[in-house]
Amino acid sequence: MNVDDDPRRRAGGRPAGRLGAHAERHVRAPAAARRGSINSGATMSRSRLTAADQRANYRDNLLFCCDHYRSISDLCRRVGINRQQFNRYLSGESLPSRHNHKKISDFFGLEFDELLLPHRQFIATFGRRKVESFMPPDLESFSYFMKSMAGPRARLLEDYQGFYFRHFFNFHGDGRIKRELVHWRLDDGVLVSTTKQRYMSGPGAAQRLQFVTYRGVVGSVGDRLFSIGADRIGGRDLGMSMLYPTVQKLQRLEGIMMGIGPNSARQIVSGRVVLDFLGRRIDRRDAMRRLGTFALDDPAVADDIKVSIQNDISPTEGLLIARI
Template sequence: MEQPSDQIVNFAANLRLLCERQGSISAVCRKINLNRQQFNKYLSGLHMPSSQNLRQIANFFGLSVPILFTDHAEFRTLVEGNFFHAMETVRSSPELNRFIESMIVEASADHKDILGVYDRYQYSSIYKGFVLRSALCIYKNREFLQHYYIERFPSHDDPTKTEYVFKYYGFVFPVAGRLFTVDFEGIQNNEMTFGVFAPVKRSSNNFMFGIGSGIAATMFRQPYSTKVALHYRGPGLITREHLDKLTVLDRGDPSIPREAMQFLGDASEMIHLG
């Protein structure tokens, strides 16, 4: 018996996860207007939906069709991290709609050259003088380029344990050869950050160098502005392998790319606005 392809396996697993969060498969079928018996075959991986049914399913869950075929472990990270729900809430806000209307979005391009996972380097505002390595992912969801990134800070008392985790999610706007980002902190929900980056290709390494600025609704974290280096690692979404490498590093750590360290300079170039 022929084994189903990875695409079909991922789609079925992702669809089951989405339906579990809806509570009732029958309700999903009624709202999408699909036959329950046929839908069960999609959930079991026995059949793939037609292109029309795929679009109906994707539209119902507020996702793009390609994201439904993402590796299941990566897809679960996005779902359980609440990134999809958070972005849907942000997208429906009148403030964001006014912001998007004022931006020049190059909607005709697919921007495949910038999609994927990056190591994100900047000086830490919590561990003074150390470089923070976080993970950032740019992906396309329907007509929007979106991104999310995750920071992890080790404990001062036990560096093998994580003390702080921050998750940011937002939009990417390609304008005139640069990338503008706006994102929102998703755990404490009190910080908004902005960035502007220019792609740089040096030898076989792809980098984006730019500036990140952030301000919180409270003074738990001081406003800041700092240089940020993005080092492209590969296509797809953030995986456990990427997360395991998130930490703060001494600026002489050999795992930091030389180009990134040259751009960041020394910690005195970080600007605090408090």
């Protein structure tokens, strides 16, 4: 059994390589540091916390970070830490070795001892970093655009909350129609968007069903709606839609979407899109089963939707223009 698999491994009768060792025996700080404790570089005020408090802070902060990812298993593969070990950190049962702690901190882009902060302080620090990262001074002149996605302007869009089937021609370029499940909801003054894709991965008989989640925001510019989203895992797949608002009862939203093609060339692609409103409350399992790609003659997709998402350009248009 290696060090990481046993959070209470003892060398010479003393706990080794863990934050808890330092918390329980302050007089042994130099020895703990030599053995690679993740707390060896922490401040004195933090070191006075009990081992239980430190584990709880680490657990809560790590759970907060992990909430932004699709699955713990996938996250463990990306970080390079065994799932069983990682679960012990998430449960507060133990703290990682200095080596694993550095891998986790580096993956989330955190300073070495940030995961040891009290949870409220960690969230405040995390929030400040997001503001500093995404709103540098050079972007202040575009603040009106950001404000359109929050506060009173966002509440004007509350009638658009609910579930939609999003239809468009697959960006693979295979002529098939893709259907995704979109959910728009107000969350803390922002209309947020969650999109679920369903697809089969793997070769031949080894194929298995998988889902991909995209997270984003919805706003308005003038009398047009827009949504921007990225995949939840790596953030490498980005998409944006511009949509005509509804003028009567909410049934469908039509517009143009743009994104990155799902191939190695990562081509920038666009096409017409229709969001078909399903309601505020739906049977999500049933809706998820109905996702996928469909042939152009498949009756599962309504004929008028097929017409609306055709990417033809008439001689009088000269451009790809959204249907109304």
